[in-house]
Amino acid sequence: MSKKDLGLLILILVVGAIVAIINPRFLLPINLANTSNLIGLFGILSIGQAFVIITGGIELSVGSVVALLGTLFIDFIAVRGMGWPVAFVLILVLGAIIGLAHGWLITRLKLQPFVVTLCGLLIYRGIARFYTGDGTAGFAFGQNFPDLEFLTAGRSYGVPNSFIALIVISIVMWVVLHRSVFGRYLYAIGKNEEAAKYSGIRTGRVVIAAYVICGVLTALSAIYFAMYTRSISPASHGQFYELYAIAAAVLGGFSLRGGEGSLIGVILGTVLLQELQNLVNLLGIPSSLNFAVMGGVILIGVLVDQQWGVFRERRLMVDATRKSAAGAAAE
DSSP: OOHHHHHHHHHHHHHHHHHHHHOGGGGSHHHHHHHHHHHHHHHHHHHHHHHHHTTTOOOOOHHHHHHHHHHHHHIIIIISOOOHHHHHHHHHHHHHHHHHHHHHHHHTSOOOHHHHHHHHHHHHHHHHHHHTTTOOEEOOTTOOOHHHHHHHHOEETTEEHHHHHHHHHHHHHHHHHHSSHHHHHHHHHHHOHHHHHHTTOOHHHHHHHHHHHHHHHHHHHHHHHHHHHSEEOTTTTTTTHHHHHHHHHHHTTOOTTSSOOOHHHHHHHHHHHHHHHHHHHHTTOOGGGHHHHHHHHHHHHHHHHHHHHHHHHHHHHHHHHHHHHHHHHHO
């Protein structure tokens, strides 16, 4: 665990202790379980976003993809009678195709990630609204899918299965990011894409793979959100979810410039965001301030990241100057 991650963990514990003192309901099992469920839902999204951010890109269409794929998933199993395992796999494939399309446009046609994903944000939500006739997608009265509901919205020994899924995905993605050649390539591209290209890394393929991973994890999250809400209004479902994911990644130490960050950090960032949301609810702060809190958190995270980078560069320059001076004195 890096110093950044340790500092974030201490902040989470301090904020949690303060909230628990002000309102003891924070520590009630039902509140902790509900918060853990939301951490699982948003954590999966945030991991996908982190894989894109580390390359120096960004994915702004996350919320719209959640709305579109969630709508399609409910329609497939509740209206068209498709078996949920088949629908599950199909939604993941669609998520991968969306990620592949974004990565191809960015690497092959040299479009800016901001432009590509901003257009996706508009396109996917528009398709979702058109698909439902600007209506609502949901389950009919009495429609149940016990196995699917247990896997997505159920609990094992009191722990939400969405949170368990996040832990499993986090372990796999930690190995991919921190213990594989592919992970090292991601960091290299984020640091300096041109240098990575000249060193023999097929940067285009690696960036496309990062967007595919983001698309698959977003699709998985869309299924979890669909089963959590059980009803989707495409006009509003998933709105600003991309901000939650970006904020969690930034708080977790992922630089928007790329090339920095740890998977543990993005999980801790998700925990802190949901803790702050819980604080807003328990302390009776108007819910209309939720996005103000979110914007403030993102701004503080970016400022801290920027100042930390400046401090580190100065320290490296000072160390280099001292070594040069020591070498000159020795001669």
